Amino acid sequence: MTAANPHYTRIWETVLQIPAGKVASYGQIADLAGLPGRARLVGKALGYAPKELAVPWYRVLRSDRSLAFPADSETALRQRELLQDEGVLLTNNRVRKADLWQPDLMELLFQLKY
């Protein structure tokens, strides 16, 4: 397996910046991580994310604001629960536009230390 891929750690760091109660899309994370056009890689990276990093994978969803898992899957159920615990409400398997993460670019660049 391709562990220790610098792209992966970059993605994890970016996801770690999402504040509780907010969500971002795969494509958005890819862009912010400096990897435009690689939304699919973000999903893969989250799957490989080491548990000790406590990456908030559940705050990442599709660009249409729906969950990326089958509605009846165990993972989707857990994701819904985690989000609701943070105050992110779902209506029709969609989060509200108001809960989308809109990071301050300057602050983000500082945090990620380019």
Added chain:
DNA sequence: TAATTGACCCTTT
């Protein structure tokens, strides 16, 4: 090397 596979995205209907 070519084909297949995704925790995806965008545009058009």
Added chain:
DNA sequence: CAAAGGGCCAATT
């Protein structure tokens, strides 16, 4: 808003 089609790109087979 939902569904369909085409695109994308790294990892696997």
